[in-house]
Amino acid sequence: MKRLTTLLLSMLISASAQAGVLSLAEGDDRLALDEYVFYLEDVDADLTFTEIRSSTAWQANESTFNAGYSASAWWFRLVLDNASERSLERWLELSAPLLDSVHVYVVEADKLVSRYRFGALQPFEERLLPHENFIVPLRWEPGQRLEVYLRVQAAKSLEAPMALYTPKAFAEYDYRRNAAKGLFLGAMLLIGLQNLLLFGSFRDRAYLFYVGFVISMALFLTTLTGWGFRFLWPAAPVWNEKAILLGICLVSGFGLAFIRNLFGPHVQSLLLTRIYRLAYGVTGFGMLVAVIAPYSLGLPFALLPAVMASVIGITVGILAWRRGVAIGKYFTLSWAPVFLGVFIVIGLKLGWLPANVVTRNALFAGVGLEMLLFSLALATRINAERRARLLAQRQVLETERKVKEELEERVAQRSRELDQLNEQLRILSTTDELTGLANRRILESRLAELWRDNKRKGRYLALIFADIDWFKAVNDTHGHAVGDAVLQGVADRIREVVEALGGLAARYGGEEFCILLPGYGLAVAAAAAERIRVSVGEAVYPAHGLKIGVTLSLGVAARVPDTRATYLSLLQQADQALYRAKAAGRDRVCTPDA
Incomplete structure (x- = not known):
């Protein structure tokens, strides 16, 4: 009986969606809205709410909306019916924390009953609910129909994934989502701490630059997911915008320095030195533009060093691998997911790739795989160094054993040899190699x-x-x-x-x-x-x-x-x-x- 009820309910929702109306019942705890939303492009960003309501230019949406970089304002329409016998309360989530401007209009019986305004360029406290995404609480009675209109605009890439939750379902889903993000960022910080300790032990600057790379990436991802605006600088929306571009440049700069110091003399040439200098210069210029210029102007200058760092990393890793450098293979395998993730995200933001679970999480997945694989590479490197030290110790012990055996047979001759060895050791200990x-x-x-x-x-x-x-x-x-x-x-x-x-x-x-x-x-x-x-x-x-x-x-x-x-x-x-x-x-x- 329960299965039959669920089937009939699904048929009802499907039929309603095809007619432009989404009919909800009490059991709909979580529902993705992408295929139920209609959209309209306002090219000049000058249409009024009254004008768009009477417009015939609305188009049906089929998947997560992704306009890429667009100067237009975009309108979305969602019509909701309460098909249950009780009042319904739902939270509409717009999972795009970097949208500059979000206007929400709620209409019931051709009457505007609610209007909200918030966005990434507005103080965080103006949001209806304290959340990194945009949340709109909705409530309507049995048989009541709500029309929800959203007007969004952004200088950044414009995506508009929407979902509808009961408050309880949202709390449970958001808890799991935040736990996953928290574990991910916590793992990044632990890896950064691990490499800081390795730098303290080995004094190899490659470890220190990798700490900068990991911390910068963590801050960038924190900004990208909206956590930076929510928890770190809620009263600084202007900084929230510039932090994205600065984060990209910092990740690129530390990544380049890490790659150069990791391989050192193993992969070195005059051409590569010049390429590194050019990349450093482009990164520094990108940071300057990010500080003084608008986001739309600064973005290309931030993406360029990211692309250069990705390409340089994969190229140098392959060269090191081919030249027999032990860590070259592991670095190439660990850097490849970052390389792929960067280009997938760029394609997504430019509107060349569809917005879905894979493309929206490609960078997270790439960074996660990079950290995992490179941690294994570091473990391999440290174990190799430990084995080398142990081998050296065993060789010393073996030498001492042989010395003792030979001393018993040829004391005088061995004494002269030991004197010569001591002299050599004295010279080595007092001489610059x-x-x-x-x-x-x-x-x-x-x-x-x-x-x-x-x-x-x-x-x-x-x-x-x-x-x-x-x-x-x-x-x-x-x-x-x-x-x-x-x-x-x-x-x-x-x-x-x-x-x-x-x-x-x-x-x-x-x-x-x-x-x-x-x-x-x-x-x-x-x-x-x-x-x-x-x-x-x-x-x-x-x-x-x-x-x-x-x-x-x-x-x-x-x-x-x-x-x-x-x-x-x-x-x-x-x-x-x-x-x-x-x-x-x-x-x-x-x-x-x-």
């Missing part, structure tokens, strides 16, 4: 030792800071491999001068070098610095088919150590002198006084 100069740790240790010794003897101690001028431009233009070759050549020139004076030369960090000259005063040290400057400046450094020339800026300081100061004061004086040399035009030697 790239240049062969002393590293910063041994420099600071030796400086403290010389400070104490020269203070006791009353002798001068000189210190020189040297910095390669415009070295970042060498790296950015020719790549790090060329930059490394230049660093090695400069180090060789410095070593020639310093060793002749019995001093110590060290790589202090990046393109900066530090030189200790015990027993020499300021004049001799400045002369030595000048010889270094000339030697480096005259040289040409061949690297990867190129011939690079660079110059040095040097700061010199010298003093007799005393009890009133520490060796840090000598470092500070030399650093100030170096700063003076750079400020004076670079390629020169300066002392604290000149």
Whole structure:
């Protein structure tokens, strides 16, 4: 009997819809309205409510309405009959939280009984119910007919999915929907926290940029679903509009930085470097336009970096995969859903694709799959690093075991081998791997030792800071491999001068070098610095088919150590002198006084 009643009720609703009237009964807890709605385009956005009621241009809708980007105002008409024997209460939901303007007219017996106005450009408090979507409560008596008209307009993509609920059914459905969105966004924040902890452990900037990518994506999706306007900035409708464009640009910018740092030297070329720079520039310009220009003008400049980041990501991932980079395969598989989701959403917003469950949730699905797959990729990467460390530990233990066995048989011979190994380890621990100069740790240790010794003897101690001028431009233009070759050549020139004076030369960090000259005063040290400057400046450094020339800026300081100061004061004086040399035009030697 129940099945028969349901069948008859469905036939009644269908027949009514075909006639332009939707007849409702008590059991209709939730009903999608897309196929029961009629629409009319107001091209000049100047038709009055009276004019559209008498218009004959209404068209039947067949699926979720999607006009793409349209300057027109759009009218929708829905006719509802109460076919039950009791009063009905329903909530009409328009699931398009970014619509700029929504006007609702409720007519009963040719009389306008209710009129409402709200939208994404209106303060949130003006809504009838505190919800990210637009909710219109309706109530009508048995046998009563309501005509509901909606006028919507937006500078953004215009979609108008509508559904009718009982208050209880809406509360239950909305609870499940919000729980799903909350879990999704919570998962994004947890993944962001995970990568922040990984950055703290490994100091790999790729993890930090991925944190920015995830957080920016979470904020963008929060804005896109209306939660941002509802919970974060309900009194700032103008910001609600700009947050969408800024969110797109931030996601694109962090995504580009993450991709570039993830693959580093594995996928690098001059062309790719220029493409990255262009993409960064387009992203920055898009953010500027988003702040100062209307939404309609800013949208293309926000979508362009999103498209560029998507294409660059999938391209670099495939290149890395083909070159045998371990994480390249996992990155490509995880980025592909984002790549597809971005283009599906763009097609939806432009009106090229129909609005349905798949297209409206494509970006969410793409981001979710990307996070899941990339989390697996990160786990694989971390496990690989852990296995490498364990293998190294096992190799060390195995080496120790063999050493012990051989020591029992050939103590004297093994002792000499161990002495040689210890010497090599000592050199490695005190030497900069790239240049062969002393590293910063041994420099600071030796400086403290010389400070104490020269203070006791009353002798001068000189210190020189040297910095390669415009070295970042060498790296950015020719790549790090060329930059490394230049660093090695400069180090060789410095070593020639310093060793002749019995001093110590060290790589202090990046393109900066530090030189200790015990027993020499300021004049001799400045002369030595000048010889270094000339030697480096005259040289040409061949690297990867190129011939690079660079110059040095040097700061010199010298003093007799005393009890009133520490060796840090000598470092500070030399650093100030170096700063003076750079400020004076670079390629020169300066002392604290000149």
